[in-house]
Amino acid sequence: MRTPTMREVAALAGVSIKTVSRFVNGDETVSPAIAERVRAAIDETGYRRNDLARSLRPGQRSTTLALLVGDLTNPFYGSIANGVMGVARAHGHNVVLASSDEDPEAERRGIDDLLGQRVAGLLIVPGAMDYGYLGREVDQGTPVVFLDRPALGLDADTVLLDNHGGARKATEHLIAAGHRRIGVVVAASHHTTGRRLDGYLDAMRAAFGEVDEALVARLEHGTRAEAEQAAAELLALPPDRRPTALFTTTNFLTHGALRAMGPGQGTALVGFDDFPFADLLPTPVTVVSGDADEMGREATRLLLTRIAGQSGPPRRVELGTVLIPRGSGEQKP
Amino acid sequence: MRTPTMREVAALAGVSIKTVSRFVNGDETVSPAIAERVRAAIDETGYRRNDLARSLRPGQRSTTLALLVGDLTNPFYGSIANGVMGVARAHGHNVVLASSDEDPEAERRGIDDLLGQRVAGLLIVPGAMDYGYLGREVDQGTPVVFLDRPALGLDADTVLLDNHGGARKATEHLIAAGHRRIGVVVAASHHTTGRRLDGYLDAMRAAFGEVDEALVARLEHGTRAEAEQAAAELLALPPDRRPTALFTTTNFLTHGALRAMGPGQGTALVGFDDFPFADLLPTPVTVVSGDADEMGREATRLLLTRIAGQSGPPRRVELGTVLIPRGSGEQKP
DNA sequence: TTGTTTCAAAACAACGTTGTCTCAGCTCGC
DNA sequence: GCGAGCTGAGACAACGTTGTTTTGAAACAA
Incomplete structure (x- = not known):
């Protein structure tokens, strides 16, 4: 069995695709009788809206943030990931994880993958490579925030420890x-x-x-x-x-x-x-x-303000130590 | 500046969209002169293929695996995530991370999000909720593997410790x-x-x-x-x-x-x-x-065989302890 | 020269969705 | 009884790709 589409639901309910769309998105202008037919058809087919297709529409950005982090076995990185995910989820964002503990070339491939998937922003614990090429992506609307250390070749928002x-x-x-x-x-x-x-x-x-x-x-x-x-x-x-x-x-x-x-x-x-x-x-x-948790949270907050459109010079936050x-x-x- | 599209690259290079597509995907049937024009246009615009649009095409499945795991601060879960990511990356898959340590309702919302994004498969460290409703998604081609404990309400591949x-x-x-x-x-x-x-x-x-x-x-x-x-x-x-x-x-x-x-x-x-x-x-x-690392790896291997189309009854793997x-x-x- | 072959490149359709426009039918007021 | 106003629902286009079909031009043989 394949995943059903709106078209199939519409056919089953005997309405147009657009009416299913309206129902799925809570549009008020659907009469109760039709709404019920659509609801039943959705239930029967197990239809689920395809957010990939949805985000293809003009002006839409994915809601996914990408986190590139070293070895998750290190509790320090685990805490960072934890903080990132907490803030991201609170704002309705998903988090894709990629690992940066490999050679620079693999890391660059990983970042390219993520950019190809049009993530909304990047959180990176930078390694030894040059991140200059990301400047263009930043210009094109994919903000980047670095954690734990400044990145070579790109002056972007950065959250560090003191x-x-x-x-x-x-x-x-x-x-x-x-x-x-x-x-x-x-x-x-x-x-x-x-x-x-x-x-x-x-x-x-x-x-x-x-x-x-x-x-x-x-x-x-x-x-x-x-x-x-x-x-x-x-x-x-x-x-x-x-x-x-x-x-x-x-x-x-x-x-x-x-x-x-x-x-x-x-x-x-x-x-x-x-x-x-x-x-x-x-x-x-x-x-x-x-x-580390706070570092992840703060970096995510910075990233979200950039995604929201805030411009201005790169910010550098230094968190205190005890x-x-x-x-x-x-x-x- | 917006992210450029193939259309814009094509316009700049003075060729059709399809020709850009051919070039980007390494199709041989592009004459060197045109290829060079396209290459220059891509370089100038900073074009990057949109994998979201790409995966919309018929029969395409996303290459992203989803991992639902508890508190990443716990080194046990960190190791699981580590193992999962290692195998996933080796097979060209990305990993989305979601947290399951919240209330069941939030977890369910999280899973729904991921399914809406058409992830290729789910790796779940189950909590106390009933996962029966995932049966339908499994039927529709999104396999699920559980880690560390069996799930309530759904008999799927499971990797446990002894x-x-x-x-x-x-x-x-x-x-x-x-x-x-x-x-x-x-x-x-x-x-x-x-x-x-x-x-x-x-x-x-x-x-x-x-x-x-x-x-x-x-x-x-x-x-x-x-x-x-x-x-x-x-x-x-x-x-x-x-x-x-x-x-x-x-x-x-x-x-x-x-x-x-x-x-x-x-x-x-x-x-x-x-x-x-x-x-x-x-x-x-x-x-x-x-x-734990091996648990993540083994679960991912099981998931990948399911994604590759292997059917058959749920498998249960018990890993030994020392x-x-x-x-x-x-x-x- | 003309017909045929060959191949690069363009045109078209489709993926699953949603914004906009259009249309049909109804209610209401005069 | 008829037009205005409203409302619910369908048609269409578009998002950025790629598979398939078509076109056009060059290359070659007769």
Whole structure:
């Protein structure tokens, strides 16, 4: 059985297609007798309006927003998706999800697909590729909002965390606890973690002047395993060069570093990004954290105002971070 | 600026619409000179094929799969979504996401929306509502696959975990460690946790005969907070009635129970569902776990075979579970 | 040169819907 | 009794594509 069309319903009810359309869309100008016939025909055929055909009409835009996000297994991205979907649904929009954690070429193909489907707008957690070509789509009425990091090649609305400030806050917290030699574990390539590194460096320089490069562990990919090894190496330095505290710049890296420390967790640590069970670890973990859910919500709000037609220069929103002291960051050297 | 159409490109290039269509779709029968004119016109206008209009043509089905899933903040659902998207993308399908964690009416509205958009198939983590009305859509060519629990009112392809077997395995593991009084924390209403409770009861009965109802903590909603309180009450029972081990039936409940135990974690525990950091807790947590990612993948594979036209009776796939001993489940009474 | 073949490109119809226009029938007032 | 006014319902076109048919022109053989 195929999906029935309006034409078939109309034939069954013995009326014209347009009358079925009127009934389906709640037009008042359908007499009760005819309306009942149409209702019965719809019921019998299981007719359902085809919104694809509907949105083809002039001036119509799809109501679907597209979200390009990294690995959904990461609770950070899960929260973003959650926030996006909440606001979208509240405004009657659907959300298509695409993954951006692949190579740039696959990502570009994915975006092209979505544009071909005439989504109403794009929410993108940008990767390393150049997004300049999207400028034309923006001009043609498909707004774009970037989340978590600014995009290369396109100056559009962007929602970020205050990565620099948060990292600075984390580092100063460790300094206030009496630490001088504070190691940092950071993924080399990302903009976000770059800003976090800068925040760390600024705090360190403000307190002690020059920063010992040996304290900075730069990872290539930012995986848990890399972090574990890097942290282990930091902690294996001779006592005079060994850090007494660590600042880990993402939740994955925090996980890796904790693993390197083992159950004792003798070294002080502050992590960027909160994570579940942080409060249940042997030494509960102090973190600096932004609200990913709110990031998704705010980005969606921005996108919706653009879809509604608001023009104007790109906006950049920076969401604040909070430091949650739980124990690991308050340990003395 | 509006999105240009084929008509506009054709006008600019001085050819017919159809010729643009031929060029865009890689038809060989376009002479090089004309092809170049069309290419230039597309470039100048920023034309992009409208896949909505395209899929309106007879016999065309959208390439979009819909996924209805609960709270994406839960890593379990995040992994499912991850698996779904991986397989979908590998087969050239997009994924629309909708949330099912609301009231049944909102969920039904969401499903209706998706059907109106003529998605190629539905992947649903069912809630408490009756899905019978989807039978008609299935007949009309929109297949449905359920994940994680069977749906009320519709017998369709379903991918489940072996909840009964996993729970039994967990309970027997605790029994083997010497426990006799094993408490269980379970959400009352869900099918999934119901099966897990059955697995627990079967293991207990097989070992000891009748099960003391005082050992079974039934929660109304299955939240962390509820679990924390219920676990605290179990552990506060007088010594002769107090359980010496707990079996918690979801990761949220495990989290709550661990909180109730405090840092000591003196009571043995096995949880259903793995979770990050389980290995880093003071007493690393033994879990029974299924592969959510694989569940998403398998469900998507089933859906794709249906979309490809395979008929036949509903299939039910049960994925196995593994017990991961980490310490908490091996503690003696 | 003329008839035939070949092929690129145009014309047309259709997909399922809705906005606009038109028309038929009715009611009402004079 | 007849035109004006109204109202319910049908006809038609259009949205942006693509499959099919048709056209036109060039190429070639007789």
